[in-house]
Amino acid sequence: MIKFILNGEEVTSNANPNERLLDVLRNEFRLTGAKCGCKEGECGACSVILDNRLVNSCMVAMGSIEGSTVLTIEGYSKTERFEMLSKAYADVSAVQCGFCIPGMMLASECLLAENPNPDEEEIRRAISGNLCRCTGYNAIVKAIQIAAKEGKGLW
Amino acid sequence: MVNSYFTTSLDEALKIKNTKPVTPYAGGTDLMIEADDQASYLFLNKIAELKQITEDEEYIRIGACSTYSEVLHHKLIPQILKDAVIELAAPAIRNLGTVGGNVCNGSPKGDSVLIFFVTDSLLHLQSMSGERFIPIKEFYLGRKKLAIREDELLVEILVPKNGIDNYYYKKIGARNALAISRVSFAGILDTEDGRIKNCATAFGAVSDVVVRRPDIDQMMIGKTIDEAKGIKEKYLAAYDEAIVPIRGRVSAEYRKSVCQNLLQDFLETNGI
Numbered sequence: 001m002i003k004f005i006l007n008g009e010e011v012t013s014n015a016n017p018n019e020r021l022l023d024v025l026r027n028e029f030r031l032t033g034a035k036c037g038c039k040e041g042e043c044g045a046c047s048v049i050l051d052n053r054l055v056n057s058c059m060v061a062m063g064s065i066e067g068s069t070v071l072t073i074e075g076y077s078k079t080e081r082f083e084m085l086s087k088a089y090a091d092v093s094a095v096q097c098g099f100c101i102p103g104m105m106l107a108s109e110c111l112l113a114e115n116p117n118p119d120e121e122e123i124r125r126a127i128s129g130n131l132c133r134c135t136g137y138n139a140i141v142k143a144i145q146i147a148a149k150e151g152k153g154l155w
Numbered sequence: 156m157v158n159s160y161f162t163t164s165l166d167e168a169l170k171i172k173n174t175k176p177v178t179p180y181a182g183g184t185d186l187m188i189e190a191d192d193q194a195s196y197l198f199l200n201k202i203a204e205l206k207q208i209t210e211d212e213e214y215i216r217i218g219a220c221s222t223y224s225e226v227l228h229h230k231l232i233p234q235i236l237k238d239a240v241i242e243l244a245a246p247a248i249r250n251l252g253t254v255g256g257n258v259c260n261g262s263p264k265g266d267s268v269l270i271f272f273v274t275d276s277l278l279h280l281q282s283m284s285g286e287r288f289i290p291i292k293e294f295y296l297g298r299k300k301l302a303i304r305e306d307e308l309l310v311e312i313l314v315p316k317n318g319i320d321n322y323y324y325k326k327i328g329a330r331n332a333l334a335i336s337r338v339s340f341a342g343i344l345d346t347e348d349g350r351i352k353n354c355a356t357a358f359g360a361v362s363d364v365v366v367r368r369p370d371i372d373q374m375m376i377g378k379t380i381d382e383a384k385g386i387k388e389k390y391l392a393a394y395d396e397a398i399v400p401i402r403g404r405v406s407a408e409y410r411k412s413v414c415q416n417l418l419q420d421f422l423e424t425n426g427i
Contacts, residue, residue, distance in 0.1 A: 018193075054250060056247045059182075059187045059248070067201070
């Protein structure tokens with residue numbers, strides 16, 4: 001039995017300790033915001049925040065998260081910071097198919113939490129593990145810049 | 156039935172390693188690519204003793220389960236290692252992947268491994284029956300073949316503190332992030348009173364093990380820069396013979412000429 005905090009609530013899972021956190025989130029907890037793109041840490045679509053750091057949930061075995069804190073896009077979507085980012089993404093049409101967006105938003109959150117005034121290079125580095133096949137990234141970078149500017153004080 | 160073990164104590168982990176056929180799990184970023192339901196993992200990622208970064212008189216001692224992000228943000232870590240880590244994968248992988256995992260994965264493409272080779276770092280191995288320190292060059296016996304016993308865990312990597320400030324590092328990948336090294340190269344040239352005190356080079360991703368040839372680099376040691384220029388051709392020729400790349404994602408010919416160019420650039424950067 002693995003005990004951890006999921007989106008603010010203490011939960012237990014009977015999953016095989018070798019199972020991927022991604023699969024358990026989607027199948028056991030029915031949290032389908034984290035997407036399975038590649039299962040090898042190459043695309044970032046499954047990003048979640050584990051103990052305050054961005055990780056690819058496909059690269060995390062359940063047995064390694066005993067006592068950890070996991071925040072998925074579902075939990076994050078209840079925050080004011082999410083509202084700000086969501087609006088900024090929408091304002092500049094930074095979302096097309098949407099598959100990368102839960103991961104992209106969490107990568108944006110981790111960047112701004114560490115560095116509330118990132119320059120363009122820092123933004124591109126922060127989202128470098130999150131692949132987007134639709135937008136060409138420029139709109140996403142712009143959205144993060146807008147959120148940083150308009151959300152002053154939130155991060 | 157799956158038998159995986161989670162512990163927060165190094166003693167406990169060593170006890171398990173002593174009796175059970177477990178695969179140590181540090182960051183998981185290599186293991187989970189081929190996630191195996193039936194594997195027996197020993198989860199080491201929450202053992203505080205394996206995540207410390209400290210120093211003694213001679214070495215920076217990096218706990219094997221320190222993640223790349225922890226390494227990147229730690230003030231004791233030498234810049235040469237930070238330069239390699241910043242180009243490694245992407246933030247989410249750097250938050251999980253560990254230096255010990257990189258070493259024990261046994262690949263010649265490991266980006267931090269190359270730095271441990273060029274700095275002649277030591278590995279601290281521990282088991283219930285004792286501990287030993289071995290140079291990383293002796294740890295790599297062949298591709299995925301390592302000089303670690305069944306009952307041992309890698310607990311620390313010891314990077315020498317002195318003589319590694321004047322370095323050269325280049326990674327050739329297909330893109331800026333999430334790129335596996337096609338060729339990587341690191342060189343160190345330490346001079347004192349106008350003479351070369353130490354010359355060290357390492358080539359990653361070219362053959363089964365990182366190429367580190369102190370016997371060739373020896374040529375440069377004790378020479379002035381002018382004298383080094385005089386033996387440059389001989390030195391380059393020795394490496395030309397020593398580097399026999401295997402074909403991988405890119406051709407052996409490509410790898411070879413990149414190695415030669417990087418070595419030459421390293422020398423030229425140092426006025427040789």
